[in-house]
Structure formats: structure tokens, C-alpha cells
Amino acid sequence: MSTPAPEEGTRRGRGRRPADEVRADVLHTVGELLLAEGLADLTFERIARASGASKTTLYKWWPSKGTLALDAYVHAVEPTLAFPDTGDIRADLLTQLRAFVHVMTETRGGHVLTELIGESQADADLAAAYRKLYSSHRRRLAEERLQRAQEVGQISASIDVRVLIDQLWGAVYHRLLIPDEPVTDDFVVALVTNLLDGIGPRPGLTPAAGTER
Amino acid sequence: MSTPAPEEGTRRGRGRRPADEVRADVLHTVGELLLAEGLADLTFERIARASGASKTTLYKWWPSKGTLALDAYVHAVEPTLAFPDTGDIRADLLTQLRAFVHVMTETRGGHVLTELIGESQADADLAAAYRKLYSSHRRRLAEERLQRAQEVGQISASIDVRVLIDQLWGAVYHRLLIPDEPVTDDFVVALVTNLLDGIGPRPGLTPAAGTER
Amino acid sequence: MSTPAPEEGTRRGRGRRPADEVRADVLHTVGELLLAEGLADLTFERIARASGASKTTLYKWWPSKGTLALDAYVHAVEPTLAFPDTGDIRADLLTQLRAFVHVMTETRGGHVLTELIGESQADADLAAAYRKLYSSHRRRLAEERLQRAQEVGQISASIDVRVLIDQLWGAVYHRLLIPDEPVTDDFVVALVTNLLDGIGPRPGLTPAAGTER
């Protein structure tokens, strides 16, 4: 009989619980709070109350509410956006950008993500974690796809493909974070067209002109 | 004889002061606090102590610390970036973007601005004020310059020039807000080149070769 | 109509309340908590919850829970023990000591007082307040009565009456604070008798002996 007899009741007591169990509880709770109320109303105090974990434990693992929220977002909320490769870079960029825009504008996770970016402006820990856990990974996926397009000649060899990421996804983030203009499908199409074709007057279409350079 | 002599020091007492004087004191104080410590450590409480205004007065004029900070930023900090028009859109975009990047990366005001954008993700009042006082104005200036370029044929007529703003300045904001990659001069040059020339293989320049390499 | 219409409910809001009203609420609440549960279980947190005052307010006025408890004890609990003067110092001491012992052993205030003395061993603020608000006052009353007895020849002129206070009330406190022996009426009687008559062999009763000096 290695099991100690639990004399009276199933009272859990205050002692230690397995760390993984606690972590899972916390991340699940924070995920729900984030989707329900956003990052602004999230506090360590409420997380502790709602998750059953103590503040001590929360502070032990996460340096700020932002890093905790990011952790919960990545583990519980984030839909992993696949990056297609059909061989046609124009079509694949459109597909991926449309999927990204859909998540950011039609799901509650989109607002959480912009709040995390906002919070990271004042929280260096969060900024570092965000880059490590999220953005650099996404950036690398895009970079790899663009490099393959470059290798097969769909993108000029002289181009630094990393800049394209800022001119495509970065442009979308710009309209999400500073919403002077809406994020429409026309906008997404224009992003890709402008870059692939250029915005100068069509060379060959106006043979006599040749304004540039 | 029981009245304490008020002659020592500039101790102001509690009576009413002209509204404009108070406003000016507050905005000046907040401007200094912003540059010295950023938006994160700014509070109504500290502003009241440092400026001599009472919290009552602050709440009467500004709904949140973000809107107050923005007000101070616009009135006291922001260097107004002129938008050049030499007739050459490529050169003018480079000039403007370089000036913008300089302010954002080399002055302390740059960090304040990204903090304001961050704060606005959780403060609807600030988001609205930011668009009204700052971004829509800047956007219109750029839009007008781009439209003039379009009218003289430097930009194809089929282009929605508002999208270009997101692909130029928006791309810079992207690297400022999510600093996976640095904001270099090469980056700025690439932004303009990519858009004006397009990133696809150069059509017509190498008729026999086809795709590069 | 100077009265603002209280639109919905009688919700008090969060604004300022008159200081005296708050103080009275707090002292009343602490008085009840003290008598019900003693000083050990008293915390600022519970006082704030029970009294409706905020912790900020409590810390503004009282440096520690001990000083607050003492304040409440003096204002709300302490029965002022009169000091009789019938002309007979032996009888008056007995009367006063018996009243004192009654309060300390038969009422709940007695335990509060010993807890306050205990707490004051580790709280210099409380120790100072205790002397200022309580013990030095009580001491002076006793001292005055004893001096009058000295002036009418009931106590020898060579005696420092302040020492007597320690040998009477101090002896009682000793049995209250370190309860090896009970505080009985016989004990009280013996305190007075021992001092007034001395404990040496009775001079005059054994004319031939004269052991001492």
C-alpha cells in the first residue's frame, strides 16, 4: 500500500502541484481571457484568480503580462498559417496574404495580435519574446518562399527579398495598427501587383516615352 | 496677522489661473517627461505634480494619458517634415523617406511615436486622435505628392496611390514596430526601387535571354 | 436645485469623503475586530475591507497596525479607570488595583492590552504611541495620588514614589504577561501590604532582636 490513506475529504491542500499541470491551466485560462476581453484588461491578479495559480508562480515563469499573453496566444490561439508553394509566386502571395488578412480582421485573435505588438513598444521582454516566438519564424517562412521564386526567375536576382516582406505583410500591419484606410481585398491585390509589376509607366506599352532613368 | 506671508518663493496658492497658461504649462511638462522617460512611465499623477496643474484640470481636457501625450508630442516635440517636390518622384520619395527614417531612428521622438501607436491599440480615444491630429494629415501630404507624379506620368494611371503609402512608410513602421530587421539606408532605397521598377524579371531589357541567370 | 440628481441607485462613488467620517468608521471597525479576534489576526487588508476605507487612507494616518489598534483601543474600548482619593492611601491603592485587575482579567480588553504591549516590543512607533497616549498618563495619575499620600505622611519622605508604581501595577503586568502565577485578590492585597509594612521582621514586635542595620 504505497498510497497514503486520504483520511478526511479530498481537500487538495496548498502543496506543490506538477509544474506542467499548472502551466497548462494558466495558458488555457489566459487564452480564454484574451479572446474574451483583450490584453488591456488582463492582469496578473485576475489570471491568478481565474486559473487557480498563485501570483508567485506566474511571476516565476513570465516577466510581464505581455509575455504571458504571447505564450498563451502562441500555444492556444494562433492558427498556424501555412505557406503555399504552387510554383506561381503571384498566386501564392495572394493566397497567403488573403489568409493572413482573414485571420487579422475576421477573428478575435487579430486584435490580440495588434495589442501584443502595441504592448511590446513599452515592454522589452515582450518585444524580444515576440520576435523569438512569432515574427522571426513567420518572416523566415516568407523569406524561403520568396527565395525559391527568385531562384526560378520569378523575382529579379538583384532584389533583397527581405524588403518585400515589409512591403507586403508590413503594409497590412500598417493599416491594422493605424487604421486610416481599410484592409480590403483590392488592397491586398494591389500590394502584390504593385511590387511584381512596378508602378512606373509600363515599359514597352509606351515605346516612345521611356521616362525613367 | 495669522495669514502667513506669501512673499517667499513663487508658491502659487490654489486660486484660478488662465486656462491657456495652464494648458501651456501642462503640454510643456509632458513634452519633457516624454522625451526623458517615454510614455510608459507617464502618469496623470506625475504630470499633475510636475506641471502644477491639478488632476481635475487634466481630466477635464484629456480623456487619457495617451491623448495628452499625443497633444504634447504634436505641439512640442514633432519636427514638421516637409514634403519636397522637385518634379522627380523617385528622388523626392527618397528624400522624404530618409528624413522620416532619420527622425524615427536618431531622435528620441521616434520612440515616443512608436509608443503612441502601441498605446493606441488599447485606447480608442488615442487611436482616433492619432488619426485626426497626425497620421491622416501626413498621409494626405504623401497622397497629394504621389497624385501629382501620377498626373505627369511618373506613376501608372491604374495605380491606387494610397496603397503605395503603406508599401513605403508602412514598411518602415513595420521594421520600427517589429524590429526583426534594421532600418538601413539600403532598405529605404530598396523600398522605392522595388515599387517603381517592380521586382519581376526585367521585360524588354534582355529580349533573348528570358529569365535571369 | 443645487442637489445633483442621483440618476441610478445611491452608489456612493469613489470620491473623497469627509476625513472625520472616515476616521470614525475605521476606529469603530477596528475596535470591534480587536475585541472579537485580538491583535494577532488584525491586518490592514481586513480593516480596509471591513471599514470601507482604502488601504491608502489607513497608511496615511497610522504607521502600523499596532498604532491603529492602540488608537481604536483608547477611543473605543478603554474604560477610564478613576483614581480614588479617600485620604487613606492603603484603601485607595487596593481599590484602584482591584479595578485594574478586574478590567485586565475579566474583560476582553485586558488581552488586547497585553497584545499591544507585546507588539510594541517590535514596533518602535507603537511603543512611543503607547507611552504617549496611555501609560505615561496612567503613571502620572498614580504618581500624583502617591505624592499626596507622601505629603500627609502616609508614605515616608525618602521614598521615590515612581518606583512604587512598578512594584504595584508593574507586578500585576508581570503576572499578566508571564503567567506563571495567577492574579488573585490575595496577590493584590499582598502587593500593598508588603510595600506599606515592609517584609522584614516587625520592629517593635520583637524588641530584643533588631536584626536589620
Added chain:
Amino acid sequence: MSTPAPEEGTRRGRGRRPADEVRADVLHTVGELLLAEGLADLTFERIARASGASKTTLYKWWPSKGTLALDAYVHAVEPTLAFPDTGDIRADLLTQLRAFVHVMTETRGGHVLTELIGESQADADLAAAYRKLYSSHRRRLAEERLQRAQEVGQISASIDVRVLIDQLWGAVYHRLLIPDEPVTDDFVVALVTNLLDGIGPRPGLTPAAGTER
């Protein structure tokens, strides 16, 4: 060789140690902490860190920090005050009281003792342990000496000598615990004189005079 070489340092590891060794370490550590910082800043947490024992072990042997502190005080700090017997009770009381006062006012152990008495007002375990380990023992020593004085006629047979202990040592504790008045040598002398000789007018010495002055 996966076993780490244990030769460097005296790093103990986590295995079981002899109980007596652990107890001695703990009591030694607590004794030092007590003298250095007093009882107020003593916690189980710090004792565990400083002594190398785990909290589990501490809680197994001592129910509260007070009882542990008392244990350490008695075993490590307390100078055993001898009780002299020269045959002259007046001289012996003075000797013992002076030695006692010296320890209480001139050594750091004095403050520890008053803190222990203070703590015992809110800790029944400590109060019981204090009586058992310390005060009742000291009381018995004094009682025995006083009884011998009574047997040889230096103290009247009708006196309950236990009361004298409260009127001598208790009076000193009173001034230590509630320091309205200082504990001077005059005070100590007066304690003994007042009791042995009484404080009333000297009977038989000035038969014609009556009351003084």
C-alpha cells in the same frame, strides 16, 4: 563516469543528515540571527536559507518561529545567572538584581528576551514553552533563596515570597517592557529597600514626632 566529483568544496548534496547535526546547525544559526537582527526580522524562510536546513525539517521540530527562537536563546545565548547565597538576603537580592539588569540592558540578549515575551502574547505555544523552559525555572531559584531568608527570620513568616518576585524582577520587567522610566541602579536599590523596610512612616524610630515634615 557520470558521477560528479564531490571533492570540490563542502557542498553537501540533498541526502539525509544526522538529526543532531541538523539541530545544532539550526540553533547556532538562529542564535546569530537573533543577536544580529532581533526576533522581528526572523523568519522560517531565512533560517532555512542561512542554516542549510529545509523548511520541512524546521516545521517538524518547532511549531512557530517564537519557539525556535526561544530554543536557540536558551541553548546559545542565555548567560546562566547564578543566584548567590551569602546569608544576607538584602545583599544577595541586590547582587542578583544588578546582574539581571546588566544582562537586560547592556547585552543584546536583553532585547531578544523582551521580544520573546512580546511574541508570546500572541503565540500560546511560545508562552507555554517560555514558562516551561525559562521563567518558571528562574522563578523557582528566586523562590528557594527567599524561602531560606524567611526560615532564618530575615523575612517575616507571614509573607508569600512568590509575590516578592513580581515586586522585584516583575518591576524591572515592567520598566523594560513599557519604558516610561529608565532602569537605573537607584531604581534597583529602591526596589529592595522599599520592600524590606516598607514605605510607611518609620514606626518606633521617632515616637514623639509622628508624621514627617
Added chain:
DNA sequence: AACTAATCGAGACGGTACGTCTCGTCTTGGC
């Protein structure tokens, strides 16, 4: 000599209180 059972250290856990800070509301008392 190997095995078992106890007991140790280390320290995470759920709680609770600490003392401080800021929020947004409200009262008081000059001006």
C-alpha cells in the same frame, strides 16, 4: 552486501498580506 525505508535538501505550490502606486471621483478652501 544489497535492499528498503526513512529522512534529508531543495524549492514549487496556493494563499495571504504587505506597502506602494495610479486611477478617476469628489470635497474643501482660496482666488
Added chain:
DNA sequence: GCCAAGACGAGACGTACCGTCTCGATTAGTT
């Protein structure tokens, strides 16, 4: 009337300690 000064209720902050517990490592008694 409007203002400063700042007290107020509310509640989050990050830390410390409480007393309970899990986990391995080590050792003392049994086999």
C-alpha cells in the same frame, strides 16, 4: 464660478513569508 490641492475608494503591482507538498539524493537499518 473655477481652480489647486489632495483625500478618497478601488484595485493592481511585485515581493515576502506562510505552511504544505513533491521530488530526488542520501543514509541507516534491516535482510
